[in-house]
Every structure is written in C-alpha cells, then in structure tokens.
Amino acid sequence: xxxxxxxxxxxxxxxxxxxxxxxxxxxxxxxxxxxxxxxxxxxxxxxxxxxxxxxxxxxxxxxxxxxxxxxxxxxxxxxxxxxxxxxxxxxxxxxxxxxxxxxxxxxxxxxxxxxxxxxxxxxxxxxxxxxxxxxxxxxxx
Amino acid sequence: xxxxxxxxxxxxxxxxxxxxxxxxxxxxxxxxxxxxxxxxxxxxxxxxxxxxxxxxxxxxxxxxxxxxxxxxxxxxxxxxxxxxxxxxxxxxxxxxxxxxxxxxxxxxxxxxxxxxxxxxxxxxxxxxxxxxxxxxxxxxxxxxxxxxxxxxxxxxxxxxxxxxxxxxxxxxxxxxxxxxxxxxxxxxxxxxxxxxxxxxxxxxxxxxxxxxxxxxxxxxxxxxxxxxxxxxxxxxxxxxxxxxxxxxxxxxxxxxxxxxxxxxxxxxxxxxxxxxxxxxxxxxxxxxxxxxxxxxxxxxxxxxxxxxxxxxxxxxxxxxxxxxxxxxxxxxxxxxxxxxxxxxxxxxxxxxxxxxxxxxxxxxxxxxxxxxxxxxxxxxxxxxxxxxxxxxxxxxxxxxxxxxx
Numbered sequence: 001x002x003x004x005x006x007x008x009x010x011x012x013x014x015x016x017x018x019x020x021x022x023x024x025x026x027x028x029x030x031x032x033x034x035x036x037x038x039x040x041x042x043x044x045x046x047x048x049x050x051x052x053x054x055x056x057x058x059x060x061x062x063x064x065x066x067x068x069x070x071x072x073x074x075x076x077x078x079x080x081x082x083x084x085x086x087x088x089x090x091x092x093x094x095x096x097x098x099x100x101x102x103x104x105x106x107x108x109x110x111x112x113x114x115x116x117x118x119x120x121x122x123x124x125x126x127x128x129x130x131x132x133x134x135x136x137x138x139x140x141x
Numbered sequence: 142x143x144x145x146x147x148x149x150x151x152x153x154x155x156x157x158x159x160x161x162x163x164x165x166x167x168x169x170x171x172x173x174x175x176x177x178x179x180x181x182x183x184x185x186x187x188x189x190x191x192x193x194x195x196x197x198x199x200x201x202x203x204x205x206x207x208x209x210x211x212x213x214x215x216x217x218x219x220x221x222x223x224x225x226x227x228x229x230x231x232x233x234x235x236x237x238x239x240x241x242x243x244x245x246x247x248x249x250x251x252x253x254x255x256x257x258x259x260x261x262x263x264x265x266x267x268x269x270x271x272x273x274x275x276x277x278x279x280x281x282x283x284x285x286x287x288x289x290x291x292x293x294x295x296x297x298x299x300x301x302x303x304x305x306x307x308x309x310x311x312x313x314x315x316x317x318x319x320x321x322x323x324x325x326x327x328x329x330x331x332x333x334x335x336x337x338x339x340x341x342x343x344x345x346x347x348x349x350x351x352x353x354x355x356x357x358x359x360x361x362x363x364x365x366x367x368x369x370x371x372x373x374x375x376x377x378x379x380x381x382x383x384x385x386x387x388x389x390x391x392x393x394x395x396x397x398x399x400x401x402x403x404x405x406x407x408x409x410x411x412x413x414x415x416x417x418x419x420x421x422x423x424x425x426x427x428x429x430x431x432x433x434x435x436x437x438x439x440x441x442x443x444x445x446x447x448x449x450x451x452x453x454x455x456x457x458x459x460x461x462x463x464x465x466x467x468x469x470x471x472x473x474x475x476x477x478x479x480x481x482x483x484x485x486x487x488x489x490x491x492x493x494x495x496x497x498x499x500x501x502x503x504x505x506x507x508x509x510x511x512x513x514x515x516x517x518x519x520x521x522x523x524x525x526x527x528x529x530x531x532x533x534x535x536x537x538x539x540x541x542x543x544x545x546x
Contacts, residue, residue, distance in 0.1 A: 005283070005285065006282055006283060007282075007283065008279050008280070008282040008283050009273075009274050009279060009282070010279065011174070011273045011274060011275075011276060011279055012171065012172065012174065012273070013174070013176075013177075013276055014276055014279060014280075039280070039403075040276045040277045040279070040280040040281075040401070040403060040404075041276045041280070042212055042276070043176065043177060043180040043181075043212070044180050044184060044194075044212070044213065045214075046212070046213060046214025047214060049184075049187070049193065049194040049195065049213070049214075051180075051184060065299070065408070066295045066296070066298045066299035066302070066408050067295060067298055068291065068292075068294030068295045068297075068298055068354050068355060068356075068357075069294075069352070069354065069355035070285055070286065070287075070291055070354050071351075071352045071353060071354060071355065072287065072290070072291070072353050072354065073285055073287055073291075074287055077285040077287075080285070082352075082355070083285060085284055085285060085286055085291065085295070086295075087295060087403070087408075095403065096280070096403075097280065097281045097284050097403050098284055099283075099284050099285055108298075108355050108356070113298075113299070113302040124283075130283045141302075
C-alpha cells in the first residue's frame with residue numbers, strides 16, 4: 001500500500017540526513033570543535049556556536065525519554081489510532097521524535113521510560129525514507 | 142508626559158551582513174535560505190565585536206526571534222519579534238534602547254534574513270516571508286501529532302515518571318477550575334443553562350472523559366472559544382488622575398526554553414522559573430507574598446507544573462494546591478478565579494484573559510456587572526500572572542499589586 005501519511009518537506013540544509021535515510025543510515029550532525037552531536041540539524045552548533053560541522057553515521061540506538069498515546073488524528077494517521085508518539089534519547093546525545101513501534105498503544109502503563117530502542121526506516125516515496133524507532137528491550141530506567 | 146532620557150542610552154557596537162547576498166543562486170549554483178542569512182550575519186557580527194553568541198540577552202527580529210534563539214541554543218530574557226514591514230529594524234533598535242536604558246538587558250541582537258530573490262514566489266521575500274520550513278519542523282512533520290494536546294501529553298507522562306504523579310492528581314485542577322467558573326456568568330462552562338456540558342464536574346468525570354492524547358482526557362484540555370480583551374498601561378500620574386483603582390506592575394520577566402518541544406530539555410519544567418525569578422526580584426516580593434495567581438491553564442498539566450516553576454509549590458507537587466483546596470474559592474491561594482482556560486474561555490492565545498481577570502481582582506471590580514457574581518471577588522493584594530506560549534516554550538511573568546497593598 002502506498003504511504004498515506006505526511007511526508008516531510010526536504011530543505012537544503014538536511015540533504016545528508018535524507019540521503020542517509022534512503023540508504024538505511026541514521027546520519028547525525030556533529031560539531032568538529034566540541035564533538036557534540038545535536039538534533040535537529042543546525043547551521044551553527046547550539047552548544048559552542050562553531051560553524052565547523054560534519055555529518056556522522058549514528059548507531060541507531062537510544063532510549064525512550066517520554067511518550068504519549070494519540071487518540072485523535074487526521075489524514076492517514078487517523079487510520080492508525082491509537083498509536084504511540086515518543087521522544088528518543090540518542091546514544092550519541094540529544095533527542096529525536098518518532099512514532100514508537102513494538103509497543104501496545106492500548107496498554108500505555110506497560111510502556112517503560114528508558115526502554116531500549118533501535119531505528120528502522122520506512123520508504124515513503126522514491127526520495128524519502130522516514131526513520132521510526134522500535135522498542136527492542138522493555139526494561140526501563 | 143515625562144521625558145525619558147533615552148538619548149545615548151545605548152550604542153550600536155557592530156554591524157555585519159550574511160556571507161553571500163544579492164542573487165546567490167546565479168553566483169554559486171545553489172540557493173541561500175532566509176535562516177542561513179540570519180545565522181551567517183549573526184556569526185559575523187559576533188566575530189566582529191568579539192561578543193560571544195552565548196552572551197546575547199535580547200533578540201529582536203521581524204518574526205524570527207523564537208526560532209533564532211532556539212537555533213542558536215540561547216535563552217534570551219528579552220524577546221521582541223515585532224513585524225511591521227521594512228521599518229521593523231529601526232523600531233527594534235528603539236525597543237532595544239528602551240530595554241537597555243531600563244536595565245533589563247545589556248546586549249541586544251537585531252537580526253534580519255530574507256531570501257527575497259532565491260525564494261520568490263515561495264514566501265521568501267517581499268515582506269517577511271520565511272522561505273523554507275525550519276529544520277526542526279522538517280524533522281517532526283512525519284510523526285502524527287496534531288495540535289497542542291498531542292504534544293503536551295508527553296510532558297505529563299514524564300512528570301508521572303519523575304514524580305510519581307497520576308492522571309487523578311492533575312484531574313483536581315480541572316475540577317477546582319470548573320468550580321471557579323460557576324462564579325462567572327461569562328464562563329463558557331457556567332452552569333447547565335450556559336452549556337449542556339457546563340456545571341460542576343468531579344474527578345471521576347475527568348478520568349472518564351474521552352481520551353484526546355493519553356494521558357490527557359477531554360477535561361484535562363482547555364476550551365477553544367472566542368475572546369477579545371484589551372488593557373491600558375499608563376504612568377503613575379495618569380493612573381492617579383483617573384477614577385479607577387490602579388493595579389501596579391510591580392515586577393515583570395520573560396524567558397524561553399525552546400520553540401519546538403523537540404528541544405525541551407526537561408519535559409517537566411518551563412522557563413517560567415527564570416521569568417518568575419526576574420519578576421519577583423523586580424517587585425521585591427517572592428512566591429510567599431502572592432495572595433492569588435493567574436496561571437495559563439492550556440491543560441491541567443500546564444497549570445500544575447507552572448505552579449512549581451513560580452515557587453508556589455515544591456517540584457512535583459504543583460497539583461496539591463488544587464487537590465487540598467488552596468486554589469479553590471475560599472482557599473488560601475485562589476488560582477484562575479475566572480474559571481481559567483479550562484472552563485472560562487480560551488481563544489487560542491489566552492494570556493489576555495489572565496490580565497483582564499488579574500486587573501479585576503486587584504482593582505476590586507471582580508463582582509461588578511458582567512464580571513462575576515457574589516463570591517468571585519478575592520481579597521488578594523498581590524497576584525503572580527504567568528503566560529505560557531507555544532508548546533511549553535515561552536513564558537512571561539508579571540507580579541501585579543493592588544493600590545491598597
């Protein structure tokens with residue numbers, strides 16, 4: 001079935017991320033001066049204000065920082081309610097948003113903050129593969 | 142009118158442009174975005190002056206101030222995003238002069254970036270358009286969130302995790318705020334006659350209401366309604382000359398944490414801790430001196446955690462003010478005496494409703510005419526007012542005092 005949910009517009013500052021996603025790689029921006037990874041991608045390091053930035057391939061591993069269960073949605077997402085949205089603490093640092101996979105949205109009390117997650121990619125169209133995160137170990141913090 | 146001596150109160154200490162201006166796509170083969178123009182110019186003026194970006198205290202731009210602060214990773218205590226066309230930047234300098242003269246900030250950034258050529262037709266130029274979507278929006282667009290409830294719910298879950306709180310704890314905020322609405326005939330949820338959904342509610346009603354974004358049920362969420370409001374602020378001589386009771390702006394502060402909730406460092410805390418600290422310090426008063434509070438309650442969660450940020454309750458225990466009756470009619474610390482965004486009115490940007498009600502309470506006009514029925518007037522002489530904007534993003538705090546304090 002064709003992907004029927006919103007597909008992000010791609011700006012010119014994020015090309016390496018979207019190119020990486022098509023190849024199944026989670027590309028992350030890192031500052032060459034302070035070595036910290038930041039998310040979302042910037043034109044300037046939000047920690048030390050250097051513009052000496054690079055893209056690295058991330059491990060694709062992290063933990064659930066917090067989550068919510070969406071019961072009210074529109075468009076393609078309306079067909080999937082309830083589903084779990086979450087923020088992921090990347091092993092490399094900083095935080096990414098996702099729709100969480102590998103959990104039961106009807107039992108939110110069983111979803112653990114701190115659960116280990118791994119990234120996977122879903123092809124939305126020829127130009128866009130979207131990262132989603134899946135719980136691989138339910139053990140929380 | 143008195144003459145404020147703003148003359149020479151501040152100087153422009155540096156000025157720079159973005160790296161490539163004019164028709165960059167013709168020269169370099171690729172477009173430059175409005176955001177790029179901003180960041181390059183800011184970096185260049187920082188280098189020129191030797192003032193680190195981290196020391197910027199106020200950001201002035203035509204509509205970009207929140208996004209720029211977030212992109213730069215700074216949390217200014219003065220935000221001005223006045224956008225009134227091509228003269229905006231002269232006005233920004235005027236506002237910065239006043240802010241510096243007043244001692245609120247020492248260093249102000251005025252920034253502009255506009256890809257008027259590169260993104261022509263795409264909203265890039267000719268009057269404040271922004272061109273491409275921000276990278277933050279790009280990286281969250283795919284993930285099925287729709288409006289404020291879908292995002293604020295993440296904050297509540299983190300609060301549960303960190304402090305052991307529950308849906309029921311926050312439900313008390315909805316119940317007590319509804320009780321206040323029963324004293325305000327203008328409230329959307331005033332009585333059954335007003336609305337089939339009006340009248341008092343119980344904790345069980347809140348828990349049983351339909352789920353919008355777990356753990357937020359419908360009654361954890363504010364209304365969506367129509368409202369207009371206005372206030373006039375004037376110098377003391379004028380305030381004294383009118384036949385009304387003045388309410389004094391004893392303290393004021395502002396701050397921001399982020400624009401996109403993706404960037405929220407601690408999902409259980411807002412920048413109100415900073416904006417309130419500034420406001421209390423200016424007033425020479427503290428949370429222990431406040432006799433009522435008007436707190437933006439977009440959700441029960443917002444009111445609960447903001448009470449913590451304002452120092453009205455210990456961390457993790459904001460909800461107890463409502464649960465133990467302190468915030469209720471007749472309580473020690475009345476909160477949201479108009480019935481709040483939860484049960485009075487919430488037009489989308491509710492901060493004006495907070496101001497109107499705080500004025501009515503402190504000027505002793507809360508029971509006049511359409512403003513309320515008996516029992517709504519408190520005896521408060523000091524009120525902390527806190528607005529929260531965006532997605533738990535930006536905060537403005539006022540400490541207001543009555544004339545008889």
